[in-house]
């Protein structure tokens with residue numbers, strides 16, 4: 001790790017020289033949270049996204065994690081999904097299955113993918129219902145402050161326009177209070193998507209925010225400087241009770257050293 005910072009609040013910045021270093025640390029971070037959660041609650045609930053995330057968590061599929069992680073205790077969700085068939089090249093499920101789920105021993109019945117046989121609105125409703133049942137059963141923990149699901153870990157990636165999950169700049173979905181919503185006007189293809197809303201994201205016990213590559217340097221800088229700016233959804237990620245850890249490569253962190261004064265301190 002080239003540098004590490006801590007904010008006065010609950011967030012932490014981890015900056016890496018290479019994608020390989022980032023992947024190594026990310027795998028260890030996920031494995032540790034899984035272990036802590038299994039010890040504490042007997043299971044681990046994790047929400048993934050699409051983009052390059054899956055190519056960054058592959059080290060979990062190898063030694064030692066393939067043997068040491070208690071995969072049977074994992075419950076897998078998607079913080080966002082594109083409304084396409086599960087075998088479509090744009091499907092986050094397909095990406096995750098091929099690059100991760102097919103390589104580890106997660107139980108099939110613990111994988112909560114989104115229904116691709118109904119309309120995007122119906123699929124969002126079904127996903128919300130499924131998550132509600134899991135919250136009732138306390139498979140998914142619940143936030144003490146707002147009754148929202150409290151995932152043990154939500155992993156998000158910052159888009160070059162500052163979006164996270166499928167919450168895009170100035171989109172009406174940023175205001176939605178229900179746990180899961182759908183959009184039909186994504187500026188990135190495909191237009192129809194299902195996404196966790198900010199109340200759910202911000203209720204997580206842990207959020208990992210990943211940004212890699214030059215095109216993320218400005219959104220990362222702005223997100224760290226201005227909290228709650230609807231033109232940059234990444235800046236609206238601010239867990240109420242949980243902990244936020246940023247994983248950045250040197251390109252995405254390029255503008256932080258000079259701009260990251262504010263409430264950031266070098267550890």
Ligand SMILES: O=C(O)[C@H](O)[C@@H](O)[C@H](O)[C@H](O)COP(=O)(O)O
Pocket residue numbers: 049050051052053080081082092156157158159160163164165166
């Ligand atoms: O389904 C999606 O579109 C993703 O969940 C999206 O939020 C993605 O994570 C970011 O756009 C970053 O993607 P890149 O890693 O490809 O830049």
